[in-house]
Amino acid sequence: MVKIIVTNDDGIQAPGILALVKAMRELGEVDVIAPMLNQSATGHKKSLFTDIPVGEVSLADGTRALSVGGSPADCIALAALGVLTWPPDVVVSGINRGPNMGQDITYSGTVTAALEAAINGTQAVAVSFNRRDANQPDDYAEAARVAASVVARVLERKLPPLTILNLNVPNVERVKGIRLTRQGIRIYQDELARDGNLYRIVGPEPSGYTDEEGTDLWAVHNGYASLTPIHLDLTAHRLLADLAAWDITV
């Protein structure tokens, strides 16, 4: 029996994780472990030197799940250390309410939960959904359908070590198809709001981006699901060669 662990960063009661659990159950046996609270944009946070509460809860459809008073990466670290049966065949994180493309992946708890799975030797897929309009009701059906197709293929073909897939699905009734993409470039337009000594970072949604064909941002903005392979080797390999010419001596 295929074993799948589902997590997210929007919190265990978010509608996206429920849609993902239902889709993954078509592929295998599903364990759910996710943050108690919304942990969006917490990055690859690992809670060391502190107690992490874990409790059992029910999702809206009655599914039993583990609720963790920590980050998305904590959920997967705990699972890998014995809180759940490890390793599963795949870890799937999402469906995030909002896209995770370009440099977003460094902020994203959805993506870093998947990276934590890769660090712990298991293949993983991060799934995010591009809400274009905050006033529109969220419908995760299409993102869940696309995620199921991608994860089914991952189970067949297997990802190499320390590598995950980052899937982003546009907010459309039916995607035009799927594009294999590279990470694009976002242009954040954050501004500073201030009230006395209280500061707040506020940015428009959606932010800008460099419109380059073949990138995640390009694909999603053109109605395609975007699938980007992400590697934990963050070395700037092209610079490594140039760096030799700098003649750094110590």
Ligand SMILES: [Mn+2]
């Ligand atoms: Mn989120």
